[in-house]
Amino acid sequence: QVQLEESGGGLVKPGGSLRLSCGASGFTFSEYYMTWIRQAPGKGLEWVSYVSTSGTSTNYADSVKGRFTISRDNAKNSLYLEMDSLRAEDTAVYYCVRTMVVLTATLPSYYFDYWGQGTLVTVSS
Amino acid sequence: EIVMTQSPATLSVSPGERATLSCRASQSVSSNLAWYQQKPGQAPRLLIYGASTRATGIPARFRGSGSGTQFTLTISSLQSEDFVVYYCQQYNNWPLSFGGGTKVEIK
Numbered sequence: 001q002v003q004l005e006e007s008g009g010g011l012v013k014p015g016g017s018l019r020l021s022c023g024a025s026g027f028t029f030s031e032y033y034m035t036w037i038r039q040a041p042g043k044g045l046e047w048v049s050y051v052s053t054s055g056t057s058t059n060y061a062d063s064v065k066g067r068f069t070i071s072r073d074n075a076k077n078s079l080y081l082e083m084d085s086l087r088a089e090d091t092a093v094y095y096c097v098r099t100m101v102v103l104t105a106t107l108p109s110y111y112f113d114y115w116g117q118g119t120l121v122t123v124s125s
Numbered sequence: 126e127i128v129m130t131q132s133p134a135t136l137s138v139s140p141g142e143r144a145t146l147s148c149r150a151s152q153s154v155s156s157n158l159a160w161y162q163q164k165p166g167q168a169p170r171l172l173i174y175g176a177s178t179r180a181t182g183i184p185a186r187f188r189g190s191g192s193g194t195q196f197t198l199t200i201s202s203l204q205s206e207d208f209v210v211y212y213c214q215q216y217n218n219w220p221l222s223f224g225g226g227t228k229v230e231i232k
Contacts, residue, residue: 109221
């Protein structure tokens, strides 16, 4: 069965950096886009970033653009999120999510069929 | 950016009864709408995509409908495990956006 396991979360000071990892199993990792989605404590869901199957295409929410970098290693069935210049508002549970691509009338778009259990990132002094 | 508005924020329903959850988009998203269920302390789970197609393993009591700007998730005969939070998500336009959620609680 599909399994996604995040790691790397923790407490970091504002302005600090953190690298999240996600290990995937139970499916052909290289055939799927992957996404990071976050959820602040007691709040709703926010799309953060996606990466294409090859890793050559990425996109970011405006709130993290220029500070976060998504990447993947298909040989290791792993997804990563490098987070720099962290702010208090980045505090959230970060989910690694398998992504389904849909061809809409204008652009490819995505919904999310399998989610990891998440890893908590806390940004506080 | 498309704003997704879910109503009500909290829905009180008795076990065995039907729940009707609404999701409204600020502009048309065609049928590019998904619904997710989130239990306390767990990750969201995909219920519905394409506005009305149930995801793998989702019971038939979950039914999605609608298109354009107005969508509905209907849960017939609520079971104990259904009293949790539900989110809608549009994937017709960038940036992708989620609704604020509806919590279904026991009446």
